[in-house]
Amino acid sequence: MSDSVAVVWDDALLGYTMGGEHPMHPVRLDLTIQLADSLGVLANDRITVVKPEPADVDLLTLVHDPAYLEAVRRAPGDPGVGHGLGTDDNPIFPGMYDAAALITGGSVQAARLVHEGRSQHAINISGGLHHAMRDRAAGFCVFNDAAVAIAWLLAQGYERIAYVDIDVHHGDGVQAAFYDDPRVLTVSVHQTPLTLFPGTGFPEETGDPDKALGSAVNLALPNGTDDSAWLRAFSAVVPGALRAFQPQILVTQCGCDAHHEDPMADLALTVDGQRASYRALHDLAHELSDGRWIALGGGGYGLVRCVPRAWTHLIAEASGDRLDPATEIPESWREDVVRRGLRARPPTHMTEGGYTGFAHWDPFTESRVDRAILRTRHASYPYFGLDPDDPRD
Numbered sequence: 001m002s003d004s005v006a007v008v009w010d011d012a013l014l015g016y017t018m019g020g021e022h023p024m025h026p027v028r029l030d031l032t033i034q035l036a037d038s039l040g041v042l043a044n045d046r047i048t049v050v051k052p053e054p055a056d057v058d059l060l061t062l063v064h065d066p067a068y069l070e071a072v073r074r075a076p077g078d079p080g081v082g083h084g085l086g087t088d089d090n091p092i093f094p095g096m097y098d099a100a101a102l103i104t105g106g107s108v109q110a111a112r113l114v115h116e117g118r119s120q121h122a123i124n125i126s127g128g129l130h131h132a133m134r135d136r137a138a139g140f141c142v143f144n145d146a147a148v149a150i151a152w153l154l155a156q157g158y159e160r161i162a163y164v165d166i167d168v169h170h171g172d173g174v175q176a177a178f179y180d181d182p183r184v185l186t187v188s189v190h191q192t193p194l195t196l197f198p199g200t201g202f203p204e205e206t207g208d209p210d211k212a213l214g215s216a217v218n219l220a221l222p223n224g225t226d227d228s229a230w231l232r233a234f235s236a237v238v239p240g241a242l243r244a245f246q247p248q249i250l251v252t253q254c255g256c257d258a259h260h261e262d263p264m265a266d267l268a269l270t271v272d273g274q275r276a277s278y279r280a281l282h283d284l285a286h287e288l289s290d291g292r293w294i295a296l297g298g299g300g301y302g303l304v305r306c307v308p309r310a311w312t313h314l315i316a317e318a319s320g321d322r323l324d325p326a327t328e329i330p331e332s333w334r335e336d337v338v339r340r341g342l343r344a345r346p347p348t349h350m351t352e353g354g355y356t357g358f359a360h361w362d363p364f365t366e367s368r369v370d371r372a373i374l375r376t377r378h379a380s381y382p383y384f385g386l387d388p389d390d391p392r393d
């Protein structure tokens with residue numbers, strides 16, 4: 001059960017916009033907040049909506065090089081600035097520095113509220129920009145808000161922070177930021193890097209060999225993985241690793257681009273599976289970290305049919321009042337989608353009838369997803385003192 005939940009939101013967060021044809025259009029965030037509001041989710045007694053403040057240079061340089069910050073600031077007037085900026089993936093846009101700094105400030109604020117005990121859980125759906133690196137933009141991400149928030153938590157004295165990333169893409173920027181730091185366990189569940197950007201996230205990436213072996217866990221799933229297989233894989237790897245690590249606080253990146261209609265990737269989750277994944281993360285926060293949970297957004301390019309439903313479920317889950325799967329979507333929200341001229345057909349219900357039951361992992365089966373599970377367990381579980389072949393762990 002939750003006691004208090006902060007939802008970081010301000011319409012100014014919609015200023016992170018890479019252009020009308022860019023996949024990561026901020027309308028996805030706007031429609032999410034509108035949907036959550038129209039269903040009464042934001043009116044829950046336990047939820048407080050808080051406005052973010054932009055991250056200052058001291059915060060941003062916890063993760064990023066000063067020269068890169070300067071490049072981001074200069075970019076709108078200097079398109080040849082480099083650092084991954086000005087590409088198709090990471091186009092330069094007016095106000096880019098301020099927009100990215102505001103998102104990062106929102107994630108740090110979420111971390112601060114949870115750290116100070118003012119909120120048990122805090123959510124920043126605009127955050128989770130997990131591909132940004134120390135000195136360059138990547139994969140639509142300018143500043144790595146997740147890494148900055150974690151670095152800020154480390155500065156408050158945490159010794160064991162778990163970061164769990166369920167975006168369909170590998171959480172490479174966050175992994176890189178803490179690859180040599182045993183205080184941060186990064187766990188990423190994603191589509192195999194053999195078929196998807198950024199091409200990293202193999203199970204054998206387990207942390208810096210000299211300083212932090214075992215501090216990175218990577219579960220790389222085959223194309224086409226559906227709800228049942230995804231949940232089977234998650235439950236075979238993530239809870240065991242987290243229970244062994246005993247995190248004091250949990251940061252999750254809840255990118256929803258593993259959805260079957262997502263135009264960027266090839267996994268096959270439904271909103272039902274995503275809803276179940278948020279419940280699993282929420283349960284782990286209560287079981288292991290006294291409820292201290294910071295949930296960030298991330299990828300998700302089903303602007304109308306996936307992101308708004310998925311992250312409305314995330315907010316509802318955190319509030320402790322889950323939305324019934326049969327919940328109908330208000331006509332006013334559907335009309336708004338049409339009025340905005342968006343091409344996708346607005347959904348009618350909050351879920352899709354996906355089947356989220358799954359059989360417990362079994363080391364003696366030979367499905368593709370079980371082979372993926374086994375490979376990750378063999379790469380990582382010995383570092384936690386766990387038997388990779390024991391299905392009870």
Ligand SMILES: [Zn+2]
Nearest residue numbers: 001002003318
């Ligand atoms: Zn809770």
Ligand SMILES: [Zn+2]
Nearest residue numbers: 167169257299
């Ligand atoms: Zn993604």
